[in-house]
Amino acid sequence: RLGHTAALVSPSRMAVFGGERNAHLFGDLQVFDFSTSEWTVVSPSEPSGHARPRARYDHVAFVHAGEMYVHGGLAAGGEILGDLWAFDFGKNEWREVAPGGPALLGRRFGHTVAERDGTFYVFGGYSDAGPTSDFYSLQVANGTAAPVVQKLDSGAVEPRFAHSSFAEGDSVHVVGGNDDDNNQKGGLWSYNVLSGQWSSTQIQDSVVCEASAFPATGGIVVSGGSCGEALVPGELGTPLLHLPKM
DSSP, rough: BBBBBBEEETTTEEEEEEEEEETOOOOOEEETTTTEEEEOOOOOOOOTTOOOOOOOOSSSSEEEEEEEEEEEEEOOOGOOOHHHHEEEETTTEESOOOOOSSOOSSSBBOOEEETTTTTTEEEEEEEEEEEOOEEEEOOOOOOOOOOEEEEEOOOOOOOBBBEEEETTEEEEEOOOOOOTTTBBBBBBEEEEEETTTEEEEEEETTOBOOOOOEEETTEEESSSSSETTTTOOSSSOOEEEEEOOO
């Protein structure tokens, strides 16, 4: 499958939700246990007819306090979603966050989420109006209360989707992506959460879409993804892109 999400539930467990393969959309939740190298298909214990998130791909997911949150994505027929769901691993059940109310983060797919000190930062994506540079901070409340969402300044960052983002230190970084004309974005944009300011760094060979990016010693590692029609190296036995920090 592609377009799914993978999030750490604990140091030894990873939860995978959704995705797409050959026009078939997945709405299943599976957990991989690193200590046993085994997959488990999670069967929620809600009663029959209880609402669950629709099958989707190109959504985002993150874990907080024993719950995995899922937002947005593409549903069958290309419908752009804006709902927010939480799966409680303790109760083994789904719940919709703020059902029937306004979409907390809007309808979008191909966006990203990065976590720093318990705050989740959501950037970009493709909305009903096309690619966006919307930037939000989200703090999850205790219990079933709706998260607190604040829209932040996105500076001069161009609208994009299918990019990568991650947090490191006091900054949230955005790498790559696509615009509405299928032009790939290069360079690195960094948002300092203390100053509220963006800065940009142009880095050679950094044009990439739908990749994974994460910090490493001396720079940033970008794995897999695509650039136009060509795949970026990242499979086993091939080098990863290592972008030095400037």
